[in-house]
Amino acid sequence: MAVIESIPNVSEGRRGDVIERLAASIRGTPGVRLLDYSSDPSHNRSVFTLAGDAAPLKVAIEALFEAAVASIDLRVHQGEHPRLGAVDVVPFVPIEGVTMETCVALAAEVGRSIAERFGIPVFLYEEAASHPGRRNLEDIRRGEFEGLAAKMSSPGWAPDFGPAAPHPSAGASVIGARMPLIAYNINLNTDRLDVARKIAAAVRHSTGGLRFVKAMGVKVDERNLAQVSMNLTNYQKTPIFRVFEMVKREAARYGVSILESEVVGLVPSAALIPAAEYYLQLERFGPEQILENKLKADS
Amino acid sequence: MAVIESIPNVSEGRRGDVIERLAASIRGTPGVRLLDYSSDPSHNRSVFTLAGDAAPLKVAIEALFEAAVASIDLRVHQGEHPRLGAVDVVPFVPIEGVTMETCVALAAEVGRSIAERFGIPVFLYEEAASHPGRRNLEDIRRGEFEGLAAKMSSPGWAPDFGPAAPHPSAGASVIGARMPLIAYNINLNTDRLDVARKIAAAVRHSTGGLRFVKAMGVKVDERNLAQVSMNLTNYQKTPIFRVFEMVKREAARYGVSILESEVVGLVPSAALIPAAEYYLQLERFGPEQILENKLKADS
Structure with a gap:
C-alpha cells in the first residue's frame, strides 16, 4: 500500500x-x-x-x-x-x-x-x-x-x-x-550568535549555499549557546551528512566545534541511512539489503 | 504483527x-x-x-x-x-x-x-x-x-x-x-594480508577485542587487496560504527587507510541508524521520530 x-x-x-x-x-x-x-x-x-x-x-x-x-x-x-x-x-x-x-x-x-x-x-x-x-x-x-x-x-x-x-x-x-521537510538544528560549542549567523549564511541556498537548505542563526537562551536552525527541503538531493560536514567546516573557521545536532519531529529512515553509508564508506549497498524493505517487498 | x-x-x-x-x-x-x-x-x-x-x-x-x-x-x-x-x-x-x-x-x-x-x-x-x-x-x-x-x-x-x-x-x-548476524567486511587500501590479520586479531572478541565481533584477515585476490572479514553478532551492544572506527584506528598504525566497507546480505535499519546518530552527533533522538515507526505504531 x-x-x-x-x-x-x-x-x-x-x-x-x-x-x-x-x-x-x-x-x-x-x-x-x-x-x-x-x-x-x-x-x-x-x-x-x-x-x-x-x-x-x-x-x-x-x-x-x-x-x-x-x-x-x-x-x-x-x-x-x-x-x-x-x-x-x-x-x-x-x-x-x-x-x-x-x-x-x-x-x-x-x-x-x-x-x-x-x-x-x-x-x-x-x-x-x-x-x-x-x-x-x-x-x-x-x-x-x-x-x-x-x-x-x-x-x-x-x-x-x-x-x-x-x-x-x-x-x-x-x-x-513536496518532499518531506526535515527540521534539523546544529548546536555550536559557543554562545556567539554572530558565528551561527555567518554559518547559516554560508550553508543556505538563498545566500549561495546548498540548494535545499534554509537556515538561520539563533540563540538558545536557556542553554546559552548559538544554533544553526535549518529546514532541509530535499534530503535526497542535499543529504543531512553534507549539511553537517559543511557546518562543521565553517565553524572550524571561527575556532568553534559542533556540540550536537538534533532532528525536530519526524524523519524518514531514508534520510538517515545515507549518513551511515557515507561515514562507514559503504559500497555496493542498496535499499534491498535493508531487512525491513525486503520484508515489505515480499508481503 | x-x-x-x-x-x-x-x-x-x-x-x-x-x-x-x-x-x-x-x-x-x-x-x-x-x-x-x-x-x-x-x-x-x-x-x-x-x-x-x-x-x-x-x-x-x-x-x-x-x-x-x-x-x-x-x-x-x-x-x-x-x-x-x-x-x-x-x-x-x-x-x-x-x-x-x-x-x-x-x-x-x-x-x-x-x-x-x-x-x-x-x-x-x-x-x-x-x-x-x-x-x-x-x-x-x-x-x-x-x-x-x-x-x-x-x-x-x-x-x-x-x-x-x-x-x-x-x-x-x-x-x-540469537540476534541478527551482520556480515560486514572492511577493505583496506593495501594488499598486505599481514595488516588485515593483525587488525582482525585486535578487533575480534576471541583475541581480546570487541565482545560481539568475529573477524579474520583475508586476501581479495581479484582486487588485490586485503580485507578484514567480520561477523557482528550483536549490533545493539557492539554497534557497526564502533567496529569501523576501531579498524580505521588500527589500520592507521600501519599507515593504511580504509578503502571501503560492505554489508553482505541483509541488515536491519536499526543497525545503521545508530551510525547516523553517532557521526551526526544527534542528541535527544528516539526511534519514535522515525516516520516509518510512527506509521507502524499507529496502524
Whole structure:
C-alpha cells in the first residue's frame, strides 16, 4: 500500500472546540490516520499530520475543508503567521511506495474538487506548481488574506482552479506536493550568535549555499549557546551528512566545534541511512539489503 | 504483527529436486514468507531465510523437517561444512515487535515438538542454551555427525529434548535464538594480508577485542587487496560504527587507510541508524521520530 503524508495548516489555533471538530473530521475518514496535531495560539494556526493512500486522503482533506469553512472566517481572524485562507496550505508528501508524480496528480485532483465543492480559489505550489513563479509558498502568500482580492485581480494571479476572486470568509487555499521537510538544528560549542549567523549564511541556498537548505542563526537562551536552525527541503538531493560536514567546516573557521545536532519531529529512515553509508564508506549497498524493505517487498 | 526471522541450514546443497522440495515445504505454510534461499554444492548445504509470526514459523519449520528427514541421509552425506544433522541448525531471530524472550520460548517449543514428532535429539544454543557450555554452535557441532553417537554417550552431552542417541539418518539438530548476524567486511587500501590479520586479531572478541565481533584477515585476490572479514553478532551492544572506527584506528598504525566497507546480505535499519546518530552527533533522538515507526505504531 502506498503511504502519502499530508500536513494541512488551518487558520485556527485558539478555539479548542473548533480544533477538535477539525481533528474529528480527519479521524472520521476510513483509511486515514491522524498522526499528530498541534496548535499555536499566537499564530492562531493548527497543523495536522495525516497519512494514507491517495483516495482516502482526498476524502479526509475534503472533510477538513467542510469543517473549516463552516467555522472559520478570515475577516475576523488575527494571528502572527501569514495566511491566505481558512485551510491555508495543504502539501502532499510521498513517503512509501509512491512517486512524487502521484502526489502532484493528487494535489491537482484535490485542488479541482475543493474549488468546485466550496467555491474556493486554489493555487498549486511547489512540485505541483503550474509555473516557476508559483513554486514558493511565500510568493503566493505575500499580501495575505487582506491583500488577496487586489492580488488576484492583478496580472498573473488567476488561481489554478476556482473563482477569480477570494471566497468571502475562507479566502484561498494553496495545495501542492513536496518532499518531506526535515527540521534539523546544529548546536555550536559557543554562545556567539554572530558565528551561527555567518554559518547559516554560508550553508543556505538563498545566500549561495546548498540548494535545499534554509537556515538561520539563533540563540538558545536557556542553554546559552548559538544554533544553526535549518529546514532541509530535499534530503535526497542535499543529504543531512553534507549539511553537517559543511557546518562543521565553517565553524572550524571561527575556532568553534559542533556540540550536537538534533532532528525536530519526524524523519524518514531514508534520510538517515545515507549518513551511515557515507561515514562507514559503504559500497555496493542498496535499499534491498535493508531487512525491513525486503520484508515489505515480499508481503 | 510480530516478525521473527528463521534461517535453517540444511545438509543438502547438490540435489536440485530435493532443494526445491525443501523450499516448497516452507512456501506452502500460510503466514510465512520464504525471503531467500541459496545452496553451496561444495559445502553440500542450503540456507533458507523465512519470516513470520511465531505460530506459522513453527508450522513451516516442522514441514521443513518432514521434507528433509524423508530425503537426506547423513550416513552418505559429504561436504566441506561441519554438520550434525539433516536440518543442521535452526536459529530464530527477533526482527520487529518481538522480544528475544519470545524467540527463546519459540526455540524450546519447536525443539520439543521436533524431538517428539521425528525422534531427533535437539540441542538448544545461543540465547536458548540451557547452560553456558551450549551457547556456541561450534562447541555443540564439534565431532560432527560421524562423532555424534560417541559424544552423546559422554557426560554432559545429553540433548535438551529427544532420544539419548542420534537419529540413524537425520543425526541431531541445533535449535536456538540469537540476534541478527551482520556480515560486514572492511577493505583496506593495501594488499598486505599481514595488516588485515593483525587488525582482525585486535578487533575480534576471541583475541581480546570487541565482545560481539568475529573477524579474520583475508586476501581479495581479484582486487588485490586485503580485507578484514567480520561477523557482528550483536549490533545493539557492539554497534557497526564502533567496529569501523576501531579498524580505521588500527589500520592507521600501519599507515593504511580504509578503502571501503560492505554489508553482505541483509541488515536491519536499526543497525545503521545508530551510525547516523553517532557521526551526526544527534542528541535527544528516539526511534519514535522515525516516520516509518510512527506509521507502524499507529496502524
